[in-house]
Amino acid sequence: MRFMMIVKASQDSENGVMPSPELLDAMGRYNEELARAGVLVAAEGLHPSSNAIRISYPVPGGKPKVIDGPFTEAKEIIAGYTLIEVKSREEAIEWAMRMPDPHGFGEGQIELRQIFEASELTQDHDAIARIDELNAQFTRKPRA
Known part of the structure; x- marks a missing residue:
């Protein structure tokens, strides 16, 4: 099971x-x-x-809209993340509870979200195999 620990932004990080x-x-x-x-x-x-850019889709099937940052509501913005692969939800929570306060000063906030596995998205075995192969290629890709 993969989980993302999403570190919420603070005024300082923004x-x-x-x-x-x-x-x-x-x-x-x-x-x-x-x-x-x-x-x-x-x-x-x-x-x-x-430094961010948002792409929104205001009209179904229409042209995407590009919006330059900064964005308001720092508490809704992501400042960083940690991606882990563990055996259970409980183990993910244990690891998240051990993370140091990401901003210090009692301002840190972490959102823990489970990542979908291919088999949760579709029952099409060919599609699952393609997703799994793409993920395997991505994890083998050397960093530039």
């Missing part, structure tokens, strides 16, 4: 305030622990929404 060295060290230790346990798939921080 203003481009970098984490303290202590917080970076704590997050590094946490990510190392995830890696040693064999559950870490990915972990990344995101630039503020002032």
Whole structure:
């Protein structure tokens, strides 16, 4: 089972305030622990929404609309994520509870979401095989 720990933005993260060295060290230790346990798939921080672009589809079948950031409501914006693969929902919750406060100062908030597996989206065995092969290619792709 794969889960994404979505780190919600704060006013500081949206203003481009970098984490303290202590917080970076704590997050590094946490990510190392995830890696040693064999559950870490990915972990990344995101630039503020002032550098973001949203694509919306206001009319069904119509042309997409491009909107430049920044976006309001920092608490609804994602500042980063950690992707893990675990055996159960309970294990995912345990790992999420161990993450250091992602912003410090008691402002951190993590949303834990399970990722759909191909077999949950369709019963078409050919489609599942294509999705699984694409995912396998993606995980084997070297970083640039």
